[in-house]
Amino acid sequence: xxxxxxxxxxxxxxxxxxxxxxxxxxxxxxxxxxxxxxxxxxxxxxxxxxxxxxxxxxxxxxxxxxxxxxxxxxxxxxxxxxxxxxxxxxxxxxxxxxxxxxxxxxxxxxxxxxxxxxxxxxxxxxxxxxxxxxxxxxx
Numbered sequence: 506x507x508x509x510x511x512x513x514x515x516x517x518x519x520x521x522x523x524x525x526x527x528x529x530x531x532x533x534x535x536x537x538x539x540x541x542x543x544x545x546x547x548x549x550x551x552x553x554x555x556x557x558x559x560x561x562x563x564x565x566x567x568x569x570x571x572x573x574x575x576x577x578x579x580x581x582x583x584x585x586x587x588x589x590x591x592x593x594x595x596x597x598x599x600x601x602x603x604x605x606x607x608x609x610x611x612x613x614x615x616x617x618x619x620x621x622x623x624x625x626x627x628x629x630x631x632x633x634x635x636x637x638x639x640x641x642x643x644x
Contacts (some may be wrong), residue, residue: 507547511542511558514528521603525566525603533568535568537604539566540564543559544643562608564603564605573597635639
């Protein structure tokens with residue numbers, strides 16, 4: 506499964522487990538990042554294309570590091586005019602590891618599974634409390 510997300514004015518093709526270099530994001534290392542602007546999502550069965558974005562799909566990632574890229578040299582020169590300027594530039598970046606791509610249908614099934622888990626936990630608690638009460642009454 507992969508998705509094409511829009512972030513920092515660019516589009517990136519990402520899959521679970523990928524490490525992607527984004528323009529500088531305002532998040533600290535170790536924090537989670539959620540991308541909501543999903544242009545396209547593809548799993549093995551079908552492809553969903555948004556107009557402009559696909560609704561209900563989210564891509565989650567973990568910030569690995571913030572840093573600066575290698576230095577590039579910007580050199581300006583005009584012939585016969587004795588004009589020379591040298592300038593260096595290091596572009597800041599954020600390195601993100603993509604952890605999860607959540608589809609709209611998958612969200613619904615996850616919510617249903619969570620509801621079922623909580624129902625089974627509450628029924629199990631009720632059963633254990635009723636057993637405990639009947640044991641106290643018998644003793």
